Amino acid sequence: MLIGRRPTLRRAALTAGAVFSLLLLAGVASAEVLGQPTPGGLGLPATVTEVGAETQFFYNVILLPIISFIGLFVLGLLIYVCWRFNEHANPVPSKLTHHTGLEVVWTLVPVLILVFIAIPSFRLLAHQVEIPEPKxxxxxxxxxxxxxxxxxxxxxxxxxxxxxxxxxxxxxxxxxxxxxxxxxxxxxxxxxxxxxxxxxxxxxxxxxxxxxxxxxxxxxxxxxxxxxxxxxxxxxxxxxxxxxxxxxxxxxxxxxxxxxxxxxxxxxxxxxxxxxxxxxxxxxxxxxxxxx
CATH class of the missing domain: 2.60.40.420 (Cupredoxins -  blue copper proteins)
Known part of the structure; x- marks a missing residue:
């Protein structure tokens, strides 16, 4: 059974990698024409300001990989749980209801992710809001x-x-x-x-x-x-x-x-x-x- 399942798992991993690559491409790709929408354009529009470049860097390099990984991880976890703990595989369900270590992890990890995102986010927000001396x-x-x-x-x-x-x-x-x-x-x-x-x-x-x-x-x-x-x-x-x-x-x-x-x-x-x-x-x- 394990030998039969390996190709399936390999295909699933390749599919997940392809999806992740497409998500990154969608974020990095920009409009071909400056200043106006492009028919069939993919990703964020091209920008001509420093703040715009910082905003797109924050989205493409920091935010998009994080949220893509989280989405794929949760999807993979759901698929694994459906496969591993279905009624046929577990005719006698477990009676476990709590696990202190797991609860600490799934509370602490999201907090750390938000703190990691917040630091560059606050810096970018300050650059957007603080207006230099205008000409x-x-x-x-x-x-x-x-x-x-x-x-x-x-x-x-x-x-x-x-x-x-x-x-x-x-x-x-x-x-x-x-x-x-x-x-x-x-x-x-x-x-x-x-x-x-x-x-x-x-x-x-x-x-x-x-x-x-x-x-x-x-x-x-x-x-x-x-x-x-x-x-x-x-x-x-x-x-x-x-x-x-x-x-x-x-x-x-x-x-x-x-x-x-x-x-x-x-x-x-x-x-x-x-x-x-x-x-x-x-x-x-x-x-x-x-x-x-």
């Missing part, structure tokens, strides 16, 4: 169903604008537009600089999420939340509202374009002219409405 501060307001951006005057801004999703009729694939993600007015930031986001909502709870920056923070009415990122590569990076905020929740993308410092300075000059006219128009409309 640019942007106030992001979530509305149903679009985002508003305000650049402060003391940092060369002094203007604000709304960001709406482009309709299918307005898309220009030759210019790189992406359906359900491209917007009319992209937010622009300089590469290699600390960007602080102050996030709030005007109506219901939203969630501002840019996966490539490892940024996700709730936008809550009456509460100002803050987060930050420092993009190390230029490009256009998309995100979406991650809260179910109403009927057009699925049509509320966010887009941030990272450019060189020189191009950012040029954009500021153009944006002041472009969005100052928009703001003036809003003031006139509001004044006319108040007069009526």
């Amino acid at each position: 640019v501060t942007i106030k992001v307001t979530g509305n149903q169903w679009y985002w508003s951006y305000a650049y402060p005057e003391d940092q060369g801004g002094g203007f604000s604008f709304d960001q709406f999703m482009k309709t299918d009729a307005d898309l220009k694939p030759e210019n790189g537009d992406v359906r359900l993600l491209s917007v009319d007015n992209e937010a622009v930031v300089p590469v290699g600089e600390v960007i602080k986001l102050q996030v709030v909502a005007s109506d219901v709870i939203h969630s501002y999420t840019i996966p490539a920056f490892t940024v996700r923070i709730d936008a809550v009415p009456g509460r100002l939340n803050e987060t930050w990122f420092k993009a190390e590569k230029e490009g256009i990076f998309y995100g979406q509202c991650s809260k179910i905020c109403g009927k057009d929740h699925a049509f509320m993308p966010a887009a941030i374009r990272v450019v060189s410092k020189e191009k950012y300075a040029e954009w500021l000059v153009e944006a002041k002219k472009k969005f100052a006219k928009v703001d003036d128009g809003r003031v006139r409309v509001a004044a006319e409405a108040d007069a009526r």
Whole structure:
């Protein structure tokens, strides 16, 4: 019987190893296109920030192997128990109910695993929460169903604008537009600089999420939340509202374009002219409405 069982056990071990390898592959593999989802993509999206790299290292190298081993170990234990202690193999069941040593082990080992995970987790959390001295501060307001951006005057801004999703009729694939993600007015930031986001909502709870920056923070009415990122590569990076905020929740993308410092300075000059006219128009409309 033992000789007959060895091939089966060997196949089971190989299968478990294959499953474990696939789990690791799923964690390590990343999106092929920066800043947007990849059809058929596997694993976490590619990141362009230091915090994002630390987060993915924590998940891929520390957390995923641990939880994969625990899952496979428990599965193997269940299979062994079903095989070893079934009714046919043990017609007379054991009356053992407690084992002090075993109870100490299965209490102590999970505690040690959690402590091992907690140490790098707290370090990563501190890096995410503690905001360095920012070069640019942007106030992001979530509305149903679009985002508003305000650049402060003391940092060369002094203007604000709304960001709406482009309709299918307005898309220009030759210019790189992406359906359900491209917007009319992209937010622009300089590469290699600390960007602080102050996030709030005007109506219901939203969630501002840019996966490539490892940024996700709730936008809550009456509460100002803050987060930050420092993009190390230029490009256009998309995100979406991650809260179910109403009927057009699925049509509320966010887009941030990272450019060189020189191009950012040029954009500021153009944006002041472009969005100052928009703001003036809003003031006139509001004044006319108040007069009526």
